[in-house]
Structure formats: structure tokens, C-alpha cells
Amino acid sequence: MSETRLKIALTKGRVEQQVLPLLEQAGVDCDLIRHKERRLIFEAPTQPYEFILAKGPDVTTFLERGAADIGIVGSDILVEHRSTQYELLDLGVGKCQFILASTADFDPAAPKRKIIGTKYPLITKRYFDRLGQDVEIIKIEGSVELAPLTGLADAIVDITETGTTLRENQLQIYDYLQPVSTRLVVNRLALKQHQSAIYELVDRLAAVVQTDAEKEIMQ
Amino acid sequence: MLSNLLPLGTRDEFGRRAATKQQLISVIQAHFKQRGLAPIATPLLENQAVFTPYQMGNYQYYRLLDPEGQTLVLRPDLTLPIARFLSATKVPLPQKFGYVGDIFRVSRRLSGSYNQITQAGIELIGYASLKAELECLTIANQLSSELIDDAVEIELGDAQFAQQVVASLTPDQAQQTAIKQALFNKKVPQYDALIAAYQDEPLFDFLKNWPRLFGQPTAIFKQLAAAPLPVSVQPAIERLKAVVTWMAQTMPNQAVSIDLSSQAPQKYYTGLTFRGYSQAGAGYLFSGGRYDQLLANFQAKSEPAVGMGLDVDLLTELALTQAPATPRQLIYFEPRQWSQAEKLLAKSTQGQLSLAPDLQAARAEAAALGAQLIDLTEGDENE
Numbered sequence: 296m297s298e299t300r301l302k303i304a305l306t307k308g309r310v311e312q313q314v315l316p317l318l319e320q321a322g323v324d325c326d327l328i329r330h331k332e333r334r335l336i337f338e339a340p341t342q343p344y345e346f347i348l349a350k351g352p353d354v355t356t357f358l359e360r361g362a363a364d365i366g367i368v369g370s371d372i373l374v375e376h377r378s379t380q381y382e383l384l385d386l387g388v389g390k391c392q393f394i395l396a397s398t399a400d401f402d403p404a405a406p407k408r409k410i411i412g413t414k415y416p417l418i419t420k421r422y423f424d425r426l427g428q429d430v431e432i433i434k435i436e437g438s439v440e441l442a443p444l445t446g447l448a449d450a451i452v453d454i455t456e457t458g459t460t461l462r463e464n465q466l467q468i469y470d471y472l473q474p475v476s477t478r479l480v481v482n483r484l485a486l487k488q489h490q491s492a493i494y495e496l497v498d499r500l501a502a503v504v505q506t507d508a509e510k511e512i513m514q
Numbered sequence: 515m516l517s518n519l520l521p522l523g524t525r526d527e528f529g530r531r532a533a534t535k536q537q538l539i540s541v542i543q544a545h546f547k548q549r550g551l552a553p554i555a556t557p558l559l560e561n562q563a564v565f566t567p568y569q570m571g572n573y574q575y576y577r578l579l580d581p582e583g584q585t586l587v588l589r590p591d592l593t594l595p596i597a598r599f600l601s602a603t604k605v606p607l608p609q610k611f612g613y614v615g616d617i618f619r620v621s622r623r624l625s626g627s628y629n630q631i632t633q634a635g636i637e638l639i640g641y642a643s644l645k646a647e648l649e650c651l652t653i654a655n656q657l658s659s660e661l662i663d664d665a666v667e668i669e670l671g672d673a674q675f676a677q678q679v680v681a682s683l684t685p686d687q688a689q690q691t692a693i694k695q696a697l698f699n700k701k702v703p704q705y706d707a708l709i710a711a712y713q714d715e716p717l718f719d720f721l722k723n724w725p726r727l728f729g730q731p732t733a734i735f736k737q738l739a740a741a742p743l744p745v746s747v748q749p750a751i752e753r754l755k756a757v758v759t760w761m762a763q764t765m766p767n768q769a770v771s772i773d774l775s776s777q778a779p780q781k782y783y784t785g786l787t788f789r790g791y792s793q794a795g796a797g798y799l800f801s802g803g804r805y806d807q808l809l810a811n812f813q814a815k816s817e818p819a820v821g822m823g824l825d826v827d828l829l830t831e832l833a834l835t836q837a838p839a840t841p842r843q844l845i846y847f848e849p850r851q852w853s854q855a856e857k858l859l860a861k862s863t864q865g866q867l868s869l870a871p872d873l874q875a876a877r878a879e880a881a882a883l884g885a886q887l888i889d890l891t892e893g894d895e896n897e
Contacts, residue, residue, distance in 0.1 A: 361796030
């Protein structure tokens, strides 16, 4: 291929807002994305990048199908959607934590088949499999906190950043599962097809991430 | 439910796509025949036990029950049924087989993937020498240039390299598996955390760079030479060097790279592995290698074997994007002009006879087919 234009699928919304400064520090021109209006696809005029803005689960689909070379997406979505692509870099943003939470009267050791509400049925199943517990999982699309409050579920598995929403809804944390952060993921074949271009971007971003981490430690 | 709906993940093939695919298959089959490969066809249905060694990854089987309640599957792989056939029939070895057939793997729902995939392949069974790998690579090289215009890069690897390196690091098998999985899936943050335990080891610098151990052979061999690798990996490195040298002499225009950071295509691979891809394709066009323990899944005695599978559907996609569509020709004629029409048809590569009763209907037929109408009745004095 004479021109290597990397297609980067970026999760729109909070991930986009957290990652744009990193990309800019790494020398990527994000001006078009910052002034995107309602557009979802952007070709950097002077750089070999094309950006696609998509929802997190769709970023994994673009990557799996080879419609994007690089994806920027949360590790929660990568695990839940069984991503098989290469996870090259932890961008160190979007940090939060999977937790098991419920109301104050919840007894994790109660001898019963618990009902668990979650947006993440695969992660939930793996967690309870590790504990050797068989649970009933109810898939909930949003406001998971409602499940134990309304009696729909005994507890929830969800992600939390500060725990504020949980506290405001009188829920408490009973266990911590895996941490979550935003990752840079690469399509397996794209890494072979565009090896030097991809690693050049990854290395520039890795340097930015490391500098940010060092600044955080100094503060 | 409507009766004309297709099951999820399937498709009909017709028109240009079907014609292109059939053309590719006929080229592949002619190539196999010319090289003396015996054709073989195994059933679509097999007992699930045949595929015990097969790693399904994120895919699932199509399963069904036979009248006795035995679980059958639509085959997800074509190599293991051939191993089953050889084990059951005791066909004398060595044998060279060539095949084209469909495999079935249920992918994630609504992901846009097709579950029925056409694969062509070869199996060279009973051959222990490196010449078997070299014949596979020759076929890969020749078919690549016959089938598609794009340059194809052949990537060489070794199925045992990673295991031999991690075994030299730790006797803990769970740790070995964790490092290999993080390496193969290039889950770099997880991999970096796992290898941190070995930062005082002489091999640590190699471990740090291992996920990037793929690329041009010269650079890879240089990195390997600089690393204090265990003696157990040296035969694999020497074999790779021998193959790279042979390819440079035998097929000087073939682009070659090495990847020692990826998993073999299946866990039954035991030696040299190879895959091919082009810059335009969305997947590997072919993959294969040596699997000397294949028959050991079905019988006590194992046999050396090398094989390769080609993704006919992916080759078809590439061929369709590369070759411009040639307009079809529709030949309209009167019955008394049949011989003249036949001669024209024999010369045309995209022609067909119009069976329309009159010129007006022939014009409508041509419009419906998007074909150029050749009217043999034009200027006919008998019209």
C-alpha cells in the first residue's frame, strides 16, 4: 500500500474527552474532532489518521471485522465483548473499578441462589464462577443501582469511579472485582500490515502516559 | 416467521461473486491435480469427539443429535476429519491430499461474520522431512500469484518456540500458560506485569521486546542472536534460517517475515508454521504448518504431517475488488442462426444465448441482466 492511513475507532463521550488531550500531546491533530458538530468520521488533513467515533461495543465490532485498525475503548467492554484483538497500551485514563454492591441488609453468605443485576453478564458470571456460586443474572441496560432498591435483584455488579452514585442510592460495596481503564487495541492483522506506523503512534502515546503517571506521583 | 428467511450468518452466492469463487476453486483444484495431490472429501457431519483437539476460540459448533442421541457437529475444521479418515481406514502412508470444502463455525451473533466458510487445503501425511514444509510454501507462493494481483507476504513461525522459552523461565505451568496467553494476545499491560517477576534474569531484555518479535527475518535473527535463549530453541531458529535462505533462492520475489510472538493456528501444530496475508485483505489468506501428533488423537501411532488451508471466501473478496466487472454479452438470434450463435458464444468469455422469443423481449432480458445485447438478426435479409 503506498499510503498508510490508520483507521482509529474512538469511543465517543467520556473516553473521547479523556483521550483527546493524550492524542494531542502525542502530536496527533485532533482539531476536527474537537469541532466535530454531528460528524462521526474524520480524516486528519496532514496526518495519516482517520478517526471514527463510535459507542464502545461498536468499537470492538469495527476492530473484529477489520473496519478499524486501532480501537480506543474501556477494558470493561473488551472483556465483556470477548475481544480477541491485541491490547497494546493502558492509556491510564477512565480508571474505575468493578464492584459487587447492594443494600445494607444484603448478606453475601446467605444460603440461596442470588439474583444479580448487571450490564456485564459475562464478567459477573466469571466472578461468581470463581467463587463457586451459581447465580441468576439479570441483564440491565442502564441505572443498574435500581435493581436492589426495587427488589429486582439481590445485588449488582457494576463499575464505579468514586462511589458517589452508590452512596447517594444507599448502596454499599461488598467486594471489589477487576479494575477498569481505557485501552488502545489493535486489529491483529493491521499490526502486521502497518507495523511501523502503529508502533510509532503507540510509543508516542506510551511516552505521554508515562509522563502523566510520573506527574501524578509527584503531586 | 417468513419461510424465505436465511439463518443468521449464512448467505446465498450468485452472480459475479459465485462465478469468481468457482473460477478460483477450479484454479486451485487444477493446481492440486497438477501436483499429484489425491482429492479427498469428508462428510459435513462428524461426531463431536473428532474435534476434541480443536480450539474453537470465540466460535461455537453447530450441533445436532442423530437418531440414537449421539451429538454430531457440522465440521469446523477439515484437517481433523482427514486424520480420522486415515486412522479408521489405515490407508498406506505417505499420502498427499488436496481438498475444497465448507466448514461451519458459529461466530458472535449479529457481528457481520459468516458461519459457513469455504476452505481449500492440502495435507502431506507421512512426510518427516523439511521438504514437506517446502512443498507447502511452494504451493502457497504459486497459488498466491495465480489467484490475486496483490503481493502476499508469507510469515513464518514456530509452534514450540514460546513454550520452550517460558519453560526455561519457570517450572510453574500456570505461570507459563499465563505468560504465553498474554504474549499471544498481545495484552501488553498484563504481559508486562507478568514478566516483572523476571527482571533480574538475563533473558529480561528479550522478554520485554518479545511481543514485538515479528518482522523482517534479518532483524529478527539479529535479536535472537543477541538474546541468551535456551539451547532447546536453537533447532527451531536453525530451521527458520534454512527456510528463509531456501525461499530467497527459490522464490526471490516472495516477501517473507518471521513472527515468534504469536500462537500457532491450532494447538495440534508441532513445528514450523506459516501464514500469508496481503495489504488489502482483512484476514490471513492461508495458514498451515507441521503437526506431527495429529493422528495420535485417534490411534497409538503418530505420523508426521504438514498441511495448509486457504480461505477461499477471502480470496474471492480480494479477487472481486481487484478485477473490474466485465460486462456480460447476450446473443440474440433466430433458431436458424443457432450455429452462428454457438460460434460467437465459444469465443466469448462472458456470453450467453438469449432464449427470448423476439428482439423486444431480448432487449428487456439484456436490461434485466445488465448485459450488452448482440443482435445477430440485425441486417439479416431474411428478417
